[in-house]
Amino acid sequence: MWEPLVEVLRGGQVESYHLGAIAVVDVQGRLRAHSGDPDVVTFLRSTAKPIQALSLIESGAADAFGFEPRHIAVACGSHSGSDAHVEVVRDMLARIGLDEFALRCGAHRPIDKATAARLEAAGAWPTPLRHNCSGKHAGMLAQAVYRGLSTADYLHPQHPVQQAILHTLAGMAGVEAASIVIAVDGCSAPTFALPLRAAAYAFARLVHPVDLPPERQAACRRIVMAMQNHPDMVGGEASFDTRVMRALPGCLIAKGGAEGYLGLGLLPDALFPGSPALGVAMKVADGDSPRARGPAAFGLLRALGLLDHEVPPEVQSFARLPVLNVRELHVGEVRPVVKLTWDLPLR
Numbered sequence: 001m002w003e004p005l006v007e008v009l010r011g012g013q014v015e016s017y018h019l020g021a022i023a024v025v026d027v028q029g030r031l032r033a034h035s036g037d038p039d040v041v042t043f044l045r046s047t048a049k050p051i052q053a054l055s056l057i058e059s060g061a062a063d064a065f066g067f068e069p070r071h072i073a074v075a076c077g078s079h080s081g082s083d084a085h086v087e088v089v090r091d092m093l094a095r096i097g098l099d100e101f102a103l104r105c106g107a108h109r110p111i112d113k114a115t116a117a118r119l120e121a122a123g124a125w126p127t128p129l130r131h132n133c134s135g136k137h138a139g140m141l142a143q144a145v146y147r148g149l150s151t152a153d154y155l156h157p158q159h160p161v162q163q164a165i166l167h168t169l170a171g172m173a174g175v176e177a178a179s180i181v182i183a184v185d186g187c188s189a190p191t192f193a194l195p196l197r198a199a200a201y202a203f204a205r206l207v208h209p210v211d212l213p214p215e216r217q218a219a220c221r222r223i224v225m226a227m228q229n230h231p232d233m234v235g236g237e238a239s240f241d242t243r244v245m246r247a248l249p250g251c252l253i254a255k256g257g258a259e260g261y262l263g264l265g266l267l268p269d270a271l272f273p274g275s276p277a278l279g280v281a282m283k284v285a286d287g288d289s290p291r292a293r294g295p296a297a298f299g300l301l302r303a304l305g306l307l308d309h310e311v312p313p314e315v316q317s318f319a320r321l322p323v324l325n326v327r328e329l330h331v332g333e334v335r336p337v338v339k340l341t342w343d344l345p346l347r
Contacts, residue, residue, distance in 0.1 A: 045257030074135030080236025081110025204279030247312035260284025299336025
């Protein structure tokens with residue numbers, strides 16, 4: 001089921017591996033490449049956000065409240081809780097006539113280290129606005145307000161907003177809604193489990209929605225353009241998602257999720273002139289080890305051929321991560337070993 005994605009070295013010797021699985025799918029739903037089992041069923045977690053945000057646009061709520069690309073990008077993102085992120089989410093809530101107390105995502109320490117240190121020094125407890133999922137929640141609330149629905153229970157799986165999201169995901173992934181496993185995410189919103197192959201298909205169609213109805217095609221293009229034009233709203237300065245979209249502009253969208261998940265959408269011509277659009281879903285089997293997903297993602301890009309030439313400095317740091325002991329001594333390193341089996345060559 002699982003294949004090595006990352007190796008851990010100590011004293012020049014391989015000490016252990018982080019295992020995982022990958023599926024690479026085109027817009028026809030064909031499996032182009034894989035590592036491990038492409039049909040393993042696992043939760044997308046925050047990787048689903050760009051798909052979840054489609055209903056924000058298709059419902060009419062985004063236009064009704066005058067949401068700009070930066071608002072749409074933060075609704076697709078897992079932001080780092082900086083002041084810039086808080087400002088955009090607060091503006092979304094103001095436009096729909098709500099405040100941060102309507103958010104049901106809870107609060108946590110900002111991911112951005114400088115912001116977290118500043119708040120702690122001031123004795124300020126982070127509010128739900130700092131939660132990395134607050135943009136997604138603001139988008140869900142916007143739909144509820146626009147449709148005249150209850151906002152108190154907007155996270156319930158049977159709420160019309162959540163049902164719209166579920167059926168949108170099912171349609172994009174090419175599966176029946178009833179087949180999707182639903183659980184509760186870290187932010188208390190529904191989260192969805194489906195095969196890697198199906199999640200990759202959804203990302204392929206998101207970046208190249210040629211076979212979808214006109215309204216969904218337009219929504220997909222708005223999502224992709226918002227993420228590409230505002231990668232800082234999708235993550236933060238240290239985020240792989242933000243860095244790789246900056247490093248490879250116009251080539252892809254990237255969205256990570258908790259427990260070692262990653263979704264990529266490669267636009268047509270991203271790999272070479274005439275290359276097809278591709279969706280990619282990757283899962284690190286042992287979860288969200290900080291040292292695993294970044295190097296695995298770097299190795300995946302290299303295996304796809306996106307890093308065949310000069311490696312952009314924005315992502316170079318993910319190629320090899322140091323292993324430090326409790327005294328902060330450099331005692332080893334982590335490096336990618338991703339290998340793809342090509343089921344259907346691109347050329």
